[in-house]
Amino acid sequence: MSHVTFIEANGTEHGVDVDNGVSVMEAAISNSVPGIDGDCGGNCACATCHVYIDPKWAPLTGERTQMEHDMLEFAEGVEPNSRLACQIHMTAELDGLVVRMPESQH
Amino acid sequence: MYFSWGDPTMATAFKQSDDLMAAAREEAFSMPLDKIDVSDGARFVNNTFWPFFERLRRDAPIHYCAESKFGPYWSVTRYKDIMAVDTNHAIFSSDAHLGGIAVADMDDDFILPMFIAMDPPKHDVQRKAVSPIVAPANLAVLEVLIRERAQKIFDNLPINEPFDWVDRVSIELTTQMLATLFDFPWEDRRKLTYWSDIATSDPDLPGNPNKEERQLILLECLQYFTNLWNERVNAPPAGDLISMMAHDPATRDMAPMEYLGNLILLIVGGNDTTRNSISGGLLFLNENPDQYEKLRNNHALVESMVPEIVRYQTPLAHMRRTALQDTILGGQHIRKGDKVVMWYVSGNRDEAEIENPNAFIIDRARPRQHLSFGFGIHRCVGNRLAEMQLKIVWEEILKRWPMIEVLEPPVRVSSSFVKGYEKMMVRIPG
Numbered sequence: 001m002s003h004v005t006f007i008e009a010n011g012t013e014h015g016v017d018v019d020n021g022v023s024v025m026e027a028a029i030s031n032s033v034p035g036i037d038g039d040c041g042g043n044c045a046c047a048t049c050h051v052y053i054d055p056k057w058a059p060l061t062g063e064r065t066q067m068e069h070d071m072l073e074f075a076e077g078v079e080p081n082s083r084l085a086c087q088i089h090m091t092a093e094l095d096g097l098v099v100r101m102p103e104s105q106h
Numbered sequence: 107m108y109f110s111w112g113d114p115t116m117a118t119a120f121k122q123s124d125d126l127m128a129a130a131r132e133e134a135f136s137m138p139l140d141k142i143d144v145s146d147g148a149r150f151v152n153n154t155f156w157p158f159f160e161r162l163r164r165d166a167p168i169h170y171c172a173e174s175k176f177g178p179y180w181s182v183t184r185y186k187d188i189m190a191v192d193t194n195h196a197i198f199s200s201d202a203h204l205g206g207i208a209v210a211d212m213d214d215d216f217i218l219p220m221f222i223a224m225d226p227p228k229h230d231v232q233r234k235a236v237s238p239i240v241a242p243a244n245l246a247v248l249e250v251l252i253r254e255r256a257q258k259i260f261d262n263l264p265i266n267e268p269f270d271w272v273d274r275v276s277i278e279l280t281t282q283m284l285a286t287l288f289d290f291p292w293e294d295r296r297k298l299t300y301w302s303d304i305a306t307s308d309p310d311l312p313g314n315p316n317k318e319e320r321q322l323i324l325l326e327c328l329q330y331f332t333n334l335w336n337e338r339v340n341a342p343p344a345g346d347l348i349s350m351m352a353h354d355p356a357t358r359d360m361a362p363m364e365y366l367g368n369l370i371l372l373i374v375g376g377n378d379t380t381r382n383s384i385s386g387g388l389l390f391l392n393e394n395p396d397q398y399e400k401l402r403n404n405h406a407l408v409e410s411m412v413p414e415i416v417r418y419q420t421p422l423a424h425m426r427r428t429a430l431q432d433t434i435l436g437g438q439h440i441r442k443g444d445k446v447v448m449w450y451v452s453g454n455r456d457e458a459e460i461e462n463p464n465a466f467i468i469d470r471a472r473p474r475q476h477l478s479f480g481f482g483i484h485r486c487v488g489n490r491l492a493e494m495q496l497k498i499v500w501e502e503i504l505k506r507w508p509m510i511e512v513l514e515p516p517v518r519v520s521s522s523f524v525k526g527y528e529k530m531m532v533r534i535p536g
Contacts, residue, residue: 039474045481104242
Protein backbone atom coordinates (compact mmCIF):
# COMPACT_ATOMS: atom_id res chain seq x y z
CA MET A 1 0.00 0.00 0.00
CA SER A 2 1.18 3.53 -0.74
CA HIS A 3 -0.22 6.90 0.07
CA VAL A 4 -1.24 9.59 -2.45
CA THR A 5 -2.34 13.11 -1.60
CA PHE A 6 -4.67 14.75 -4.11
CA ILE A 7 -4.98 18.53 -3.87
CA GLU A 8 -7.96 20.19 -5.54
CA ALA A 9 -7.58 23.55 -7.30
CA ASN A 10 -9.27 25.20 -4.29
CA GLY A 11 -6.69 23.69 -1.94
CA THR A 12 -8.81 20.89 -0.42
CA GLU A 13 -6.66 17.86 0.27
CA HIS A 14 -7.65 14.20 -0.03
CA GLY A 15 -5.39 11.46 1.30
CA VAL A 16 -5.82 8.02 -0.21
CA ASP A 17 -4.16 4.64 0.46
CA VAL A 18 -3.64 2.67 -2.73
CA ASP A 19 -2.47 -0.82 -3.58
CA ASN A 20 0.79 -0.82 -5.52
CA GLY A 21 0.18 -1.30 -9.23
CA VAL A 22 -3.04 0.72 -9.25
CA SER A 23 -3.00 3.89 -11.37
CA VAL A 24 -3.30 7.29 -9.76
CA MET A 25 -6.46 7.89 -11.82
CA GLU A 26 -8.06 4.67 -10.59
CA ALA A 27 -7.10 5.60 -7.02
CA ALA A 28 -8.94 8.91 -7.38
CA ILE A 29 -12.05 7.45 -9.02
CA SER A 30 -12.47 4.56 -6.62
CA ASN A 31 -12.14 6.92 -3.67
CA SER A 32 -14.49 9.56 -5.10
CA VAL A 33 -11.83 12.24 -5.17
CA PRO A 34 -13.33 15.16 -7.12
CA GLY A 35 -11.43 16.77 -9.99
CA ILE A 36 -10.35 13.70 -11.96
CA ASP A 37 -12.82 12.26 -14.47
CA GLY A 38 -11.08 9.39 -16.26
CA ASP A 39 -13.75 9.05 -18.93
CA CYS A 40 -11.89 6.47 -21.01
CA GLY A 41 -11.29 4.16 -18.07
CA GLY A 42 -7.49 4.44 -18.16
CA ASN A 43 -6.75 3.94 -21.85
CA CYS A 44 -4.81 7.19 -22.34
CA ALA A 45 -7.58 8.24 -24.68
CA CYS A 46 -9.41 11.24 -23.24
CA ALA A 47 -7.04 13.47 -21.21
CA THR A 48 -9.62 13.92 -18.42
CA CYS A 49 -7.29 12.64 -15.72
CA HIS A 50 -4.87 15.55 -16.18
CA VAL A 51 -2.86 16.26 -13.01
CA TYR A 52 0.17 18.31 -12.00
CA ILE A 53 2.87 16.27 -10.28
CA ASP A 54 4.39 18.04 -7.29
CA PRO A 55 7.93 19.06 -8.45
CA LYS A 56 9.53 17.05 -5.64
CA TRP A 57 7.95 13.88 -7.08
CA ALA A 58 8.20 14.56 -10.79
CA PRO A 59 11.59 12.86 -11.35
CA LEU A 60 10.25 9.65 -9.75
CA THR A 61 7.14 9.33 -11.89
CA GLY A 62 8.95 8.79 -15.20
CA GLU A 63 8.37 10.37 -18.58
CA ARG A 64 5.20 10.85 -20.61
CA THR A 65 4.53 8.14 -23.19
CA GLN A 66 4.05 9.18 -26.83
CA MET A 67 0.27 8.70 -26.63
CA GLU A 68 0.16 10.61 -23.34
CA HIS A 69 2.07 13.44 -24.97
CA ASP A 70 -0.35 13.48 -27.93
CA MET A 71 -3.40 13.57 -25.66
CA LEU A 72 -1.98 16.23 -23.33
CA GLU A 73 -1.77 18.54 -26.34
CA PHE A 74 -5.50 18.96 -26.00
CA ALA A 75 -5.87 19.45 -22.27
CA GLU A 76 -6.18 22.93 -20.78
CA GLY A 77 -3.48 24.63 -18.76
CA VAL A 78 -0.77 22.09 -19.50
CA GLU A 79 2.51 22.68 -17.66
CA PRO A 80 5.87 20.89 -17.83
CA ASN A 81 4.83 18.87 -14.76
CA SER A 82 1.49 17.81 -16.31
CA ARG A 83 0.81 14.10 -16.58
CA LEU A 84 -2.17 11.86 -17.24
CA ALA A 85 -2.89 10.10 -13.96
CA CYS A 86 -3.89 6.86 -15.70
CA GLN A 87 -0.30 6.47 -16.90
CA ILE A 88 1.25 6.56 -13.42
CA HIS A 89 1.05 3.39 -11.41
CA MET A 90 1.74 3.41 -7.70
CA THR A 91 4.87 1.75 -6.34
CA ALA A 92 6.60 1.73 -2.94
CA GLU A 93 8.94 4.34 -4.36
CA LEU A 94 6.00 6.69 -4.91
CA ASP A 95 4.65 6.34 -1.38
CA GLY A 96 3.71 9.89 -0.32
CA LEU A 97 3.11 11.16 -3.88
CA VAL A 98 1.43 14.55 -4.10
CA VAL A 99 -0.58 15.63 -7.15
CA ARG A 100 -2.65 18.71 -7.88
CA MET A 101 -5.78 18.83 -10.00
CA PRO A 102 -6.71 21.52 -12.50
CA GLU A 103 -9.91 23.53 -11.96
CA SER A 104 -11.77 21.11 -14.17
CA GLN A 105 -11.16 18.48 -16.79
CA HIS A 106 -11.96 19.32 -20.37
CA MET B 107 -44.65 2.09 -21.97
CA TYR B 108 -45.51 5.45 -23.31
CA PHE B 109 -48.89 4.51 -24.70
CA SER B 110 -52.08 3.80 -22.85
CA TRP B 111 -53.16 0.18 -22.93
CA GLY B 112 -56.61 1.09 -24.16
CA ASP B 113 -55.36 3.04 -27.18
CA PRO B 114 -55.74 0.86 -30.31
CA THR B 115 -53.49 3.02 -32.52
CA MET B 116 -50.61 2.77 -30.12
CA ALA B 117 -51.13 -0.94 -29.47
CA THR B 118 -51.06 -1.55 -33.21
CA ALA B 119 -47.95 0.56 -33.67
CA PHE B 120 -46.23 -1.26 -30.85
CA LYS B 121 -47.17 -4.71 -32.21
CA GLN B 122 -46.00 -3.77 -35.71
CA SER B 123 -42.69 -2.71 -34.30
CA ASP B 124 -42.44 -5.97 -32.30
CA ASP B 125 -43.13 -8.00 -35.46
CA LEU B 126 -40.56 -6.06 -37.47
CA MET B 127 -37.95 -6.60 -34.77
CA ALA B 128 -38.68 -10.33 -34.58
CA ALA B 129 -38.31 -10.62 -38.35
CA ALA B 130 -35.06 -8.65 -38.25
CA ARG B 131 -33.66 -10.89 -35.53
CA GLU B 132 -34.58 -13.98 -37.54
CA GLU B 133 -32.85 -12.58 -40.61
CA ALA B 134 -29.76 -11.34 -38.74
CA PHE B 135 -29.06 -14.75 -37.22
CA SER B 136 -29.81 -16.90 -40.25
CA MET B 137 -28.32 -14.99 -43.18
CA PRO B 138 -24.77 -15.71 -44.36
CA LEU B 139 -22.29 -13.60 -42.41
CA ASP B 140 -20.57 -12.23 -45.48
CA LYS B 141 -23.84 -10.83 -46.83
CA ILE B 142 -24.50 -8.63 -43.82
CA ASP B 143 -24.37 -4.90 -44.62
CA VAL B 144 -24.99 -2.74 -41.57
CA SER B 145 -24.47 0.55 -43.41
CA ASP B 146 -28.06 0.52 -44.69
CA GLY B 147 -29.94 3.61 -43.46
CA ALA B 148 -33.32 1.88 -43.92
CA ARG B 149 -32.84 -0.30 -40.85
CA PHE B 150 -32.19 2.84 -38.84
CA VAL B 151 -35.55 4.31 -39.80
CA ASN B 152 -37.46 1.37 -38.40
CA ASN B 153 -34.93 0.73 -35.63
CA THR B 154 -34.33 -2.92 -36.62
CA PHE B 155 -30.54 -2.79 -37.05
CA TRP B 156 -29.72 -3.99 -33.51
CA PRO B 157 -29.66 -7.78 -34.04
CA PHE B 158 -27.29 -7.41 -36.99
CA PHE B 159 -24.70 -5.83 -34.72
CA GLU B 160 -25.28 -8.52 -32.09
CA ARG B 161 -24.51 -11.13 -34.74
CA LEU B 162 -21.33 -9.33 -35.83
CA ARG B 163 -20.12 -8.85 -32.25
CA ARG B 164 -20.59 -12.53 -31.65
CA ASP B 165 -19.45 -14.09 -34.94
CA ALA B 166 -17.27 -11.56 -36.77
CA PRO B 167 -16.07 -8.72 -34.56
CA ILE B 168 -13.88 -7.46 -37.40
CA HIS B 169 -16.16 -8.02 -40.38
CA TYR B 170 -15.64 -7.41 -44.07
CA CYS B 171 -18.57 -6.32 -46.21
CA ALA B 172 -17.48 -6.71 -49.82
CA GLU B 173 -20.33 -4.84 -51.47
CA SER B 174 -22.41 -1.94 -50.28
CA LYS B 175 -23.83 1.35 -51.47
CA PHE B 176 -20.61 2.84 -50.13
CA GLY B 177 -18.21 0.25 -51.55
CA PRO B 178 -16.39 -2.40 -49.50
CA TYR B 179 -15.73 -1.69 -45.81
CA TRP B 180 -14.74 -3.31 -42.51
CA SER B 181 -17.03 -3.13 -39.48
CA VAL B 182 -15.58 -2.98 -35.96
CA THR B 183 -18.35 -3.70 -33.49
CA ARG B 184 -16.86 -4.47 -30.06
CA TYR B 185 -16.00 -1.76 -27.53
CA LYS B 186 -12.36 -2.72 -27.00
CA ASP B 187 -11.61 -3.02 -30.71
CA ILE B 188 -13.26 0.33 -31.41
CA MET B 189 -11.13 1.91 -28.69
CA ALA B 190 -8.01 0.35 -30.27
CA VAL B 191 -8.81 1.81 -33.70
CA ASP B 192 -9.88 5.20 -32.37
CA THR B 193 -6.63 5.64 -30.46
CA ASN B 194 -4.39 4.48 -33.29
CA HIS B 195 -4.36 7.55 -35.48
CA ALA B 196 -0.93 6.65 -36.87
CA ILE B 197 -2.45 3.74 -38.79
CA PHE B 198 -6.11 4.71 -39.02
CA SER B 199 -6.44 8.04 -40.78
CA SER B 200 -9.30 10.52 -40.70
CA ASP B 201 -8.07 12.42 -43.74
CA ALA B 202 -10.79 13.89 -45.98
CA HIS B 203 -8.69 13.11 -49.06
CA LEU B 204 -8.94 9.39 -48.28
CA GLY B 205 -12.71 9.67 -47.91
CA GLY B 206 -13.16 11.29 -44.50
CA ILE B 207 -14.93 10.16 -41.36
CA ALA B 208 -18.20 8.61 -42.47
CA VAL B 209 -18.87 5.39 -44.36
CA ALA B 210 -20.04 7.54 -47.30
CA ASP B 211 -16.90 9.00 -48.90
CA MET B 212 -16.67 12.75 -49.01
CA ASP B 213 -17.37 14.13 -52.45
CA ASP B 214 -13.92 14.45 -54.05
CA ASP B 215 -14.52 17.55 -56.04
CA PHE B 216 -15.91 19.33 -53.01
CA ILE B 217 -13.65 18.34 -50.14
CA LEU B 218 -14.41 20.23 -46.97
CA PRO B 219 -11.14 20.40 -45.02
CA MET B 220 -12.28 20.22 -41.38
CA PHE B 221 -10.08 19.18 -38.47
CA ILE B 222 -12.19 16.12 -37.70
CA ALA B 223 -11.09 14.91 -41.14
CA MET B 224 -7.42 15.73 -40.77
CA ASP B 225 -4.47 13.90 -39.28
CA PRO B 226 -1.70 15.41 -37.17
CA PRO B 227 0.09 17.77 -37.42
CA LYS B 228 -2.54 19.94 -39.14
CA HIS B 229 -5.38 18.51 -37.06
CA ASP B 230 -3.69 19.47 -33.81
CA VAL B 231 -3.05 23.06 -34.84
CA GLN B 232 -6.67 23.65 -35.86
CA ARG B 233 -8.27 21.85 -32.97
CA LYS B 234 -6.24 23.87 -30.50
CA ALA B 235 -7.49 27.09 -32.09
CA VAL B 236 -11.12 26.12 -31.50
CA SER B 237 -10.84 24.22 -28.22
CA PRO B 238 -10.69 27.30 -25.91
CA ILE B 239 -14.30 28.24 -26.66
CA VAL B 240 -15.47 25.14 -24.83
CA ALA B 241 -12.86 25.28 -22.08
CA PRO B 242 -14.18 25.26 -18.50
CA ALA B 243 -13.96 29.03 -17.96
CA ASN B 244 -16.01 29.77 -21.05
CA LEU B 245 -18.54 27.05 -20.22
CA ALA B 246 -19.38 28.84 -17.01
CA VAL B 247 -20.27 31.96 -19.02
CA LEU B 248 -22.24 29.98 -21.59
CA GLU B 249 -24.19 28.20 -18.84
CA VAL B 250 -25.94 31.41 -17.83
CA LEU B 251 -27.02 32.14 -21.40
CA ILE B 252 -28.10 28.58 -22.14
CA ARG B 253 -30.20 28.43 -19.00
CA GLU B 254 -31.93 31.72 -19.81
CA ARG B 255 -32.75 30.49 -23.29
CA ALA B 256 -33.98 27.10 -22.04
CA GLN B 257 -36.23 28.79 -19.48
CA LYS B 258 -37.79 30.98 -22.17
CA ILE B 259 -38.43 28.02 -24.44
CA PHE B 260 -39.97 25.92 -21.66
CA ASP B 261 -42.11 28.80 -20.37
CA ASN B 262 -43.69 29.09 -23.81
CA LEU B 263 -44.61 25.47 -24.40
CA PRO B 264 -48.31 24.53 -24.66
CA ILE B 265 -49.87 22.59 -21.80
CA ASN B 266 -52.28 19.72 -22.43
CA GLU B 267 -51.88 19.98 -26.16
CA PRO B 268 -49.84 17.71 -28.48
CA PHE B 269 -46.76 19.30 -30.05
CA ASP B 270 -43.57 18.20 -31.80
CA TRP B 271 -40.77 18.11 -29.21
CA VAL B 272 -38.09 17.86 -31.90
CA ASP B 273 -39.11 21.15 -33.48
CA ARG B 274 -40.25 23.18 -30.44
CA VAL B 275 -37.51 22.09 -28.04
CA SER B 276 -34.63 19.99 -29.42
CA ILE B 277 -34.02 21.95 -32.60
CA GLU B 278 -34.88 25.32 -31.10
CA LEU B 279 -32.60 24.95 -28.10
CA THR B 280 -29.55 23.66 -29.94
CA THR B 281 -29.97 26.20 -32.73
CA GLN B 282 -30.01 28.99 -30.18
CA MET B 283 -26.88 27.57 -28.58
CA LEU B 284 -25.07 27.51 -31.89
CA ALA B 285 -26.16 31.03 -32.72
CA THR B 286 -24.70 32.07 -29.37
CA LEU B 287 -21.40 30.30 -30.03
CA PHE B 288 -21.01 32.07 -33.36
CA ASP B 289 -22.68 35.31 -32.31
CA PHE B 290 -24.82 34.64 -35.37
CA PRO B 291 -27.60 37.08 -36.40
CA TRP B 292 -30.45 35.92 -34.20
CA GLU B 293 -33.32 36.18 -36.66
CA ASP B 294 -31.43 34.03 -39.20
CA ARG B 295 -30.50 31.30 -36.73
CA ARG B 296 -32.62 28.58 -38.36
CA LYS B 297 -30.20 28.79 -41.31
CA LEU B 298 -27.73 26.97 -39.02
CA THR B 299 -30.09 24.00 -38.68
CA TYR B 300 -30.78 24.06 -42.40
CA TRP B 301 -27.10 24.05 -43.39
CA SER B 302 -26.29 21.38 -40.84
CA ASP B 303 -29.03 19.12 -42.20
CA ILE B 304 -27.92 19.70 -45.79
CA ALA B 305 -24.29 18.99 -44.93
CA THR B 306 -25.18 15.54 -43.57
CA SER B 307 -27.88 14.69 -46.09
CA ASP B 308 -27.41 11.90 -48.63
CA PRO B 309 -27.57 13.48 -52.12
CA ASP B 310 -28.69 10.17 -53.63
CA LEU B 311 -31.86 9.94 -51.56
CA PRO B 312 -34.90 11.15 -53.48
CA GLY B 313 -36.29 14.30 -51.91
CA ASN B 314 -32.86 15.50 -50.83
CA PRO B 315 -30.86 18.11 -52.77
CA ASN B 316 -28.65 16.35 -55.30
CA LYS B 317 -24.84 16.68 -55.35
CA GLU B 318 -24.77 19.97 -57.28
CA GLU B 319 -27.63 21.54 -55.33
CA ARG B 320 -25.99 20.51 -52.07
CA GLN B 321 -22.72 22.14 -53.09
CA LEU B 322 -24.50 25.36 -54.06
CA ILE B 323 -26.31 25.52 -50.72
CA LEU B 324 -23.07 24.96 -48.81
CA LEU B 325 -21.40 27.69 -50.84
CA GLU B 326 -24.19 30.06 -49.80
CA CYS B 327 -23.37 29.10 -46.23
CA LEU B 328 -19.74 29.98 -46.88
CA GLN B 329 -20.75 33.35 -48.33
CA TYR B 330 -22.84 34.23 -45.30
CA PHE B 331 -20.05 33.28 -42.89
CA THR B 332 -17.43 35.04 -45.00
CA ASN B 333 -19.35 38.26 -44.52
CA LEU B 334 -19.36 37.66 -40.76
CA TRP B 335 -15.62 36.90 -40.88
CA ASN B 336 -14.93 40.16 -42.70
CA GLU B 337 -16.83 42.09 -40.04
CA ARG B 338 -15.03 40.37 -37.15
CA VAL B 339 -11.48 40.28 -38.49
CA ASN B 340 -11.32 44.06 -38.40
CA ALA B 341 -12.95 44.35 -35.00
CA PRO B 342 -11.17 43.69 -31.69
CA PRO B 343 -11.04 39.97 -30.71
CA ALA B 344 -14.27 38.75 -29.11
CA GLY B 345 -15.40 35.51 -27.42
CA ASP B 346 -17.36 34.02 -30.31
CA LEU B 347 -16.08 31.26 -32.56
CA ILE B 348 -15.80 33.37 -35.71
CA SER B 349 -13.81 36.07 -33.99
CA MET B 350 -11.57 33.44 -32.43
CA MET B 351 -10.85 31.86 -35.79
CA ALA B 352 -10.35 35.26 -37.43
CA HIS B 353 -7.74 36.32 -34.88
CA ASP B 354 -5.84 33.14 -33.94
CA PRO B 355 -2.59 32.87 -35.96
CA ALA B 356 -3.28 29.18 -36.57
CA THR B 357 -6.54 29.85 -38.35
CA ARG B 358 -6.68 33.46 -39.54
CA ASP B 359 -5.11 32.61 -42.92
CA MET B 360 -7.41 29.67 -43.64
CA ALA B 361 -8.45 29.14 -47.25
CA PRO B 362 -12.20 29.67 -47.83
CA MET B 363 -12.91 25.95 -48.23
CA GLU B 364 -11.08 25.20 -45.01
CA TYR B 365 -13.09 27.87 -43.19
CA LEU B 366 -16.28 26.34 -44.59
CA GLY B 367 -15.14 22.90 -43.54
CA ASN B 368 -14.47 23.93 -39.95
CA LEU B 369 -17.76 25.83 -39.82
CA ILE B 370 -19.68 22.82 -41.02
CA LEU B 371 -17.85 20.72 -38.44
CA LEU B 372 -18.84 23.04 -35.62
CA ILE B 373 -22.41 23.42 -36.83
CA VAL B 374 -22.93 19.70 -37.40
CA GLY B 375 -20.93 18.59 -34.39
CA GLY B 376 -22.79 20.98 -32.14
CA ASN B 377 -26.20 20.65 -33.68
CA ASP B 378 -27.95 17.42 -34.50
CA THR B 379 -26.01 15.40 -31.97
CA THR B 380 -27.19 17.47 -29.03
CA ARG B 381 -30.62 17.82 -30.63
CA ASN B 382 -31.06 14.07 -30.86
CA SER B 383 -29.89 13.52 -27.32
CA ILE B 384 -32.47 16.03 -26.07
CA SER B 385 -35.19 14.09 -27.91
CA GLY B 386 -33.76 10.70 -26.98
CA GLY B 387 -33.66 11.37 -23.25
CA LEU B 388 -37.38 12.07 -23.11
CA LEU B 389 -38.15 8.98 -25.19
CA PHE B 390 -36.04 6.70 -22.99
CA LEU B 391 -37.66 7.95 -19.77
CA ASN B 392 -41.06 7.25 -21.29
CA GLU B 393 -39.96 3.78 -22.37
CA ASN B 394 -38.60 3.11 -18.87
CA PRO B 395 -41.13 4.53 -16.41
CA ASP B 396 -39.25 3.08 -13.43
CA GLN B 397 -36.29 5.28 -14.34
CA TYR B 398 -38.55 8.32 -14.76
CA GLU B 399 -39.92 7.61 -11.28
CA LYS B 400 -36.38 7.33 -9.88
CA LEU B 401 -35.55 10.67 -11.46
CA ARG B 402 -38.65 12.37 -10.05
CA ASN B 403 -37.70 11.17 -6.60
CA ASN B 404 -34.12 12.39 -6.86
CA HIS B 405 -33.29 15.27 -9.18
CA ALA B 406 -29.59 14.93 -8.38
CA LEU B 407 -29.61 11.90 -10.70
CA VAL B 408 -29.58 14.29 -13.66
CA GLU B 409 -25.79 14.28 -13.27
CA SER B 410 -25.40 10.57 -14.05
CA MET B 411 -28.43 10.42 -16.34
CA VAL B 412 -26.92 12.82 -18.87
CA PRO B 413 -23.99 10.61 -19.96
CA GLU B 414 -26.32 7.59 -19.94
CA ILE B 415 -28.59 9.42 -22.40
CA VAL B 416 -25.58 10.12 -24.62
CA ARG B 417 -24.57 6.46 -24.48
CA TYR B 418 -28.05 5.12 -25.09
CA GLN B 419 -28.75 7.47 -27.98
CA THR B 420 -25.31 7.31 -29.62
CA PRO B 421 -26.12 10.33 -31.80
CA LEU B 422 -23.43 9.41 -34.33
CA ALA B 423 -23.80 5.71 -34.97
CA HIS B 424 -20.33 5.36 -36.45
CA MET B 425 -17.07 7.02 -37.35
CA ARG B 426 -14.91 5.81 -40.21
CA ARG B 427 -11.15 5.65 -40.78
CA THR B 428 -8.92 4.65 -43.69
CA ALA B 429 -5.92 2.35 -43.19
CA LEU B 430 -2.62 4.03 -44.03
CA GLN B 431 -0.82 0.71 -44.18
CA ASP B 432 -1.53 -3.01 -44.02
CA THR B 433 -2.27 -4.09 -40.46
CA ILE B 434 -3.76 -6.95 -38.44
CA LEU B 435 -6.84 -6.21 -36.37
CA GLY B 436 -8.53 -8.96 -34.38
CA GLY B 437 -6.76 -11.54 -36.54
CA GLN B 438 -8.06 -9.98 -39.75
CA HIS B 439 -5.76 -8.62 -42.43
CA ILE B 440 -6.67 -4.99 -43.15
CA ARG B 441 -5.09 -3.63 -46.31
CA LYS B 442 -3.70 -0.18 -46.94
CA GLY B 443 -6.53 1.97 -48.28
CA ASP B 444 -9.32 -0.13 -46.71
CA LYS B 445 -12.27 1.64 -45.14
CA VAL B 446 -12.68 0.77 -41.44
CA VAL B 447 -15.94 1.69 -39.69
CA MET B 448 -16.13 1.95 -35.91
CA TRP B 449 -19.76 1.28 -34.96
CA TYR B 450 -20.12 3.30 -31.76
CA VAL B 451 -23.79 2.30 -31.60
CA SER B 452 -22.71 -1.34 -31.34
CA GLY B 453 -19.78 -0.81 -28.96
CA ASN B 454 -22.09 1.08 -26.62
CA ARG B 455 -24.17 -2.10 -26.23
CA ASP B 456 -21.22 -4.48 -25.82
CA GLU B 457 -21.90 -6.65 -22.77
CA ALA B 458 -18.18 -7.51 -22.62
CA GLU B 459 -17.54 -3.94 -21.50
CA ILE B 460 -20.80 -2.52 -20.15
CA GLU B 461 -23.05 -4.26 -17.65
CA ASN B 462 -26.65 -4.73 -18.78
CA PRO B 463 -25.90 -2.53 -21.79
CA ASN B 464 -29.36 -2.62 -23.38
CA ALA B 465 -30.97 -1.18 -20.28
CA PHE B 466 -31.40 2.55 -19.77
CA ILE B 467 -30.17 3.04 -16.21
CA ILE B 468 -29.86 6.60 -14.96
CA ASP B 469 -27.57 5.92 -12.00
CA ARG B 470 -24.76 3.79 -13.37
CA ALA B 471 -21.48 3.85 -11.48
CA ARG B 472 -19.30 4.92 -14.44
CA PRO B 473 -21.79 6.48 -16.83
CA ARG B 474 -19.18 8.23 -18.98
CA GLN B 475 -17.76 4.88 -20.03
CA HIS B 476 -19.19 5.00 -23.54
CA LEU B 477 -18.03 5.58 -27.11
CA SER B 478 -20.45 8.28 -28.25
CA PHE B 479 -17.88 11.08 -28.08
CA GLY B 480 -15.12 8.89 -29.46
CA PHE B 481 -11.69 8.53 -27.88
CA GLY B 482 -8.18 9.58 -28.80
CA ILE B 483 -7.11 12.81 -30.42
CA HIS B 484 -10.45 13.29 -32.19
CA ARG B 485 -12.58 12.88 -29.07
CA CYS B 486 -15.45 15.33 -29.29
CA VAL B 487 -14.10 18.75 -28.35
CA GLY B 488 -17.59 19.91 -27.35
CA ASN B 489 -18.43 16.97 -25.10
CA ARG B 490 -18.64 18.97 -21.89
CA LEU B 491 -20.74 21.62 -23.60
CA ALA B 492 -23.13 18.94 -24.83
CA GLU B 493 -23.44 17.45 -21.35
CA MET B 494 -23.99 20.90 -19.88
CA GLN B 495 -26.87 21.61 -22.27
CA LEU B 496 -28.52 18.31 -21.43
CA LYS B 497 -28.09 18.90 -17.71
CA ILE B 498 -29.72 22.31 -17.96
CA VAL B 499 -32.59 20.96 -20.07
CA TRP B 500 -33.41 18.31 -17.48
CA GLU B 501 -32.98 20.60 -14.49
CA GLU B 502 -35.41 23.09 -16.00
CA ILE B 503 -37.92 20.39 -17.03
CA LEU B 504 -37.94 18.88 -13.54
CA LYS B 505 -38.50 22.30 -11.95
CA ARG B 506 -41.68 22.60 -13.98
CA TRP B 507 -43.33 19.26 -14.74
CA PRO B 508 -43.13 15.80 -13.20
CA MET B 509 -44.11 14.20 -16.47
CA ILE B 510 -43.98 14.80 -20.21
CA GLU B 511 -45.70 12.10 -22.26
CA VAL B 512 -44.48 10.85 -25.59
CA LEU B 513 -47.69 10.21 -27.55
CA GLU B 514 -46.54 7.95 -30.39
CA PRO B 515 -43.39 6.31 -31.73
CA PRO B 516 -41.05 8.99 -33.07
CA VAL B 517 -40.10 9.29 -36.74
CA ARG B 518 -36.42 8.39 -37.08
CA VAL B 519 -33.78 9.75 -39.43
CA SER B 520 -32.90 7.55 -42.39
CA SER B 521 -29.14 7.33 -41.92
CA SER B 522 -26.55 4.91 -40.55
CA PHE B 523 -24.47 7.92 -39.49
CA VAL B 524 -26.75 10.46 -37.83
CA LYS B 525 -28.91 8.53 -35.39
CA GLY B 526 -31.83 10.76 -34.57
CA TYR B 527 -35.43 11.85 -34.67
CA GLU B 528 -37.29 13.90 -37.27
CA LYS B 529 -40.42 14.25 -35.20
CA MET B 530 -41.71 13.26 -31.77
CA MET B 531 -45.19 14.22 -30.64
CA VAL B 532 -45.55 14.83 -26.91
CA ARG B 533 -47.95 16.33 -24.41
CA ILE B 534 -47.35 18.06 -21.09
CA PRO B 535 -50.22 17.14 -18.79
CA GLY B 536 -51.60 20.05 -16.85
